[in-house]
Amino acid sequence: AGPAVVSGPGENPACFKPWDASTKYFQWPAKKGPYRIALANGFVGNTWRIQMIKMAKAYAATPEMKSQIKEFKIVSTGTDVAAQIAAMDNFINSGYDAIVTIAVNPTAFAPVIKRANAAGIVVVPFDNVLDSTEVMMVNEDQTAMGAQSGEWLVKNIPSKSGRLLEVRGVPGNSVDRDRHLGFRKVVEAPGNKFEVVEVVGNWDDGTAQKAVADAVAVHKNFDGMYTQGGSTGSVRALIDAKHKMIPVAGEAENGFRKLCVERAKDGLLCTSLGQSPGLVAISMKAAVAALQGKVMPQLISVPIPTATHPDFKAGENYFPDLSDNFFTTNDFPPCGVTLKATDIMSKDEKNN
Amino acid sequence: MDPVLELVDVSKRYGGVRALDRAQFACAPGRIHALLGENGAGKSTLIKIMAGVVQPDEGRIVLEGTDRRFVHPQHAVAAGIACIFQELSLMPHLSVADNICITNPPTRLGLIDRRAQRRVAEAALARAGAQDIHPLAPVDSLSLSRRQMVEIAKALSRQPKILILDEATSALTAADVQRVYGLLKRLRDEGLAIVYISHRMNEIAELADECSVFRNGRHVATFAAGSQSDAQTVEMMIGRDIAHAFPPKPPPRAAAETAPPALDVRGLSWGGRLHDIRLAVRPGEIVGLGGLDGQGQREFFLALFGVLRGVAGEVRQGGDPVSAGSPRQAKRRGIGIALVPEDRKTDGLMLPMSVRDNLSFAALDRLSRAGVVIASVEAEATAAMVRRLSIKAPELGDPVATLSGGNQQKVVIAKWLMNAPRIVLLSDPTRGIDVGTKQEIYVLLRRLAEEGAAVLLYSTDYAELIGCCDRVAVFFDGRILRWLAGAELTEHALVASALNLTAETLH
Amino acid sequence: MTALALRLRRSRHLPVVAAAACTLGLLLVGSLYSRNFLSADYLLLQLQIASFLGLVATGAMLVILLGGIDLSVPWLVTVGGVMSAAAAGWWGPAGEWLAIPFGILCGCLFGIVNGIGVAYLRVPSMIFTLGINAVAQGLIVVQTGGFAPQDRATPAMHLLATGRSLLGIPNPLLVWIVVGACTLFLLHRTTLGRAIYGVGNSERAAYLSGVDTRRVTLLCFAIAGACSAAAGVLLTGYSTKAYQAMGDAYQLPAIAAVVLGGTHILGGRGSYVGTVVGVILITLLQSILSVMQIPEMGRQVIYGAVIIAMLLMYGRGRRHSQ
């Protein structure tokens, strides 16, 4: 079975924006709601995932979704890809209508998608997506994210030369590769004369902080930095080393943005663009729309939420009172996903 | 007759100890050759060399006329030498049949044929006269004497040309001993060369065709059995008169008889292994525990020392009931029990730790303030102990493993003396220790007693019990069967009661 | 030359000397890449960073000396960080100062549970600490996800982790020096220290010598838990916040550092000085491989090969029955 390939335009293009002009459109046979929807998560032990799970729960509880969802089940299986595949299979076997998922390893999902299609179940991978055109997916463009960071850095280093520090993510991961390639393509373009020093930060603040500290101690001087994750730690290391403040392109952690605002007067120049845990809400919305028989783009491009100096605004795109680990962008107005940050990670727990 | 196996001028040293010193040995088919010698004379080392377990430092091994080297026990096994070691070499988790066929199992298509293996095991057990042992029983479920029978069956199943038994009868029941005698005689008649080590002169007299005596690693003499009197043989083994080996016993003192016992055990029982043990020891007394190995003597010590759970009965000290729930409580000043365990390597010492650390280990509470060891006090106390026991250690900071066995044993005893115990339990303290050191230990025990300690000595060596102890309690099957003292305390009486001769027919 | 090598091989200091030599060698190789590897700045930074691993390795060493192994390091580090920051949030200004001891206490409690499991229930340490690690992770996920505690480091923690209060020596290094001195004292001067070595060499013999071996084991695991948590507190100060999985990078390096420092993995033998050298060696190795931009693949291979090569150099173990 599986979806029929139809021609566009699709449902609500402001929200479900097709990746590019060549993106296919899918249509599933309409089912009557309310639906049983599952979220098959992998690892839980970091803030991004916790925020994502809470976001999913909060979004499922909004009036808009509540009427559409009969049952919403979340299972976290840890880092083992086989366990996650089994979780997906379990949902398929149990007859859920749609499965939203972050793949531990996206390339491993081909067989399970096949089985889901055979069972007429809508699967929506997001965040860590597949190199496939057979399944509807929701993501931000990782290569573009790297490229955009690179462009911003190049723009803010007028000499177009000097030494750049690139802090990479978890080795062996495709997101790390895509962002890296996007970034390198831009900064190594003809006309630029940058020397790029690369360290591994594992998207982890502590690791990134150590790696940057080491790099600064040895190379002494950098003219710009691109950090894929653990941005707070990366900037901390610059501050601790009393390195001069430079342009930094980083992720969307609250702590990073707080530092950017705090140190702007010393010359720290930031762009902050990142993967939002809010992707889960858009994926859920897309799953429901697909179940309703709407025409959907195969690859849904979520705009990269970007905040650049000097546009950081307290309470809007960063939150001085919230945790440093909080990921700042969660609302996507075109989609009607307008969960306030404080609703998700507030201290007085209402939605737990 | 031509010897089948001959050892020429073999020597072996362990650190400072010369276990073998240019020793000679030869055994012939169809003969039982007894190896005699004191503890530590080098008998076990000699047979370990024959079995390929230990490599000689020098010397030749000649098997059926050709020079051989056994660098691994497998080679000796392949050459037809089967050996029953003093420390049994069974794998406790494996079944009897698995143990018996461990190196040469019958196979089919490359896999072990379990039925055939079972038949082999049954046959070997039957041959050894131990049909009652189930071939599938795991070895750790068997008693020590049954294990020894399994060990014999294991050696037989290898169809050896040369069979070596190192004190293989030490833990057997009387009935099994008789069976083994019959078996060995039969095997001799079948043409095997048998090497037999035992400390029991009566066994030698019954079995041996030839005897070789070793002393301090040297070959002293080889003679046909019966050509020398027992006294002469002992003289060869010890090199001097046995009477001088032990310090004189004090005459029984009337006053001591009335003094309250330092240790008064009433009706002590534990599980099915110890039954209603009553025993009182006065300060100044050395009381021996006799009987065959494994009759509950060790468990009795462990029960006193607080190691066993669920011990019933009462232990009094100077009239007050005391109870030790752990060695830590047992060694407290109020109770003051010390246990010198028989296995110094695993239970007595931390081999890689220094001599000093081992010496002070049990007495650290006395050498420290608020948990901090006072180095000067410790150094002084350990040095004093080293002098008192004349422990020969090049450097107190060296690992205790580098000392010779006798000195290691002295360290174990010394570490408890540091604690100034009132009751000293010693479990076979002279095992594997050379003659000179033994004598020092006997003197030490007597001095301890004279200083007011109550000493309980368990030993497998009858001479030791006779020479050292004021009284001896003979254990049998977890009970005290008989008390021997004064003139009653003879080797004959010890052996007779150890074997519970009146109850023998029950087995 | 060979005589010297032989003497070294026999002495107990070979691992320390070899690891130290290897450390120097590493620095020299590094200096071919950049002079700055020899700068005081860089070296002080390495010592500062090594302090975190040093604390973890201190606990790991105590447990390894006992003949155990502690696999709960990753999440006990996180417990220390998250709970100390949370305490600061709960108790306001008073929490500022209570935060640090509270975080360490939480780690210590987990350590005590580890100790109970290993010493009293006699579950193999490798497997019980694994379970505790999972439980700690579960609790932290519930705690941060459900109650959104404060995760900002207090100024005191930040100062402790990054300041330089004395002669330009990084504060965490001072912390490590103090903890290290205490450990040295503990191991070599106290009855507990002797008992630890005793239990590691032969728990039977130690028990029969009247040592309460279970209490010793419990204490060591408690200290190890506290050390992991203390490292978590420092890390929180260093990155000014506590976060999930902050301890992931410490488990295997801690074990490797202890073993490279000459502590026998089966317990009973080893010196704290060796562990110090091991920690510095591992930290430098990681840092130099990172800065020299060796690809991850090469880093892993070199890392494993260095461990094997060094252990082979320390001399092969003794044979069994001889």
Next chain:
Amino acid sequence: MREDWRFRLREQRACWTAAALFVLIFALYIGKHQTGWTVPVLTTAANKGVLLAIVAMAQTLPVLTSGIDLSVGMVFVLANCLASHLVVGTPLQAAAGVLVVLATGALCGWINGAIIVYGRLQPIITTLATGAVYFGLALGLRPVPGGDVHAGLADALTGALPGGVPAMLVVLLAVVLGVWVPFRRSAVGRSALAIGSAEAAAYMSGVNIGRTRLVTYTLAGLLASIGGLLLTFVTYSGEASAAIGGVYTLNSIAAVVIGGTSLAGGAGSAIGSVFGALVLRTIGDLLFVFDLEPLWQPLFQGVILLAAVSLGALRLLKVDNRLDLFK
């Protein structure tokens, strides 16, 4: 003959306990499952369970000799990455690829064994270090996830047979019959148990200790690579993930313990470990059938894991000589 049974049962007791525990938990799972006992549900459970079961078997072999292999997870990952390159193309090429993968796994195991035997290093630290090396190699083979695998083979192995029996269970059975049973029934397997039971006694009995260890670690590597190969069939791709390697290593040890094999060696069986692994996997599956708060799931799993590994503590109640605690 009745006695025979008693002894056989006693030998297998730990194994049966693990099997009973599995049946219990699995019955609970199936009982509460929405669709219950159906072929797809069983196939799903088998596909997931067999991977860990085979790695747990690999771990069992060194543990029986009172060693340990901390590199099984990494060999598993390395085999996965290698298979995603080699097990492609025509059936013949794929078959050759399978052989190369298995040979590589065995080689990794042999290297572990050789370092342990000839270098006389402790297994635990040796395999920790070689594990890093193997992971490095895996990363070299697969810098990012990807690759492919022979689809026909993969579909056949991850599906169900005509009778409704999950093919993976048949694979597991084949591995048990093809590797474990011959090992256990051969002289070398029994030597492995003998070494774990009493190394000195085994040596004195003439057991070739070095060769036995070498064979044991080699087989462990081989089994781990079979696991990695099967992972490739489940995921149709290769990935060098340190996290996965770590998870499988640690879970394999837990499975061995739950399966009744003592970490001190000498007794136990890979069949027990198989059930131990299945128990662990089913504990994970319970998350589906119980409506747990998502954020409480890790805690739930941790507590159950802790409880399962602590079950063995019950035997302490029977100990009456405290010295027995220290063996």
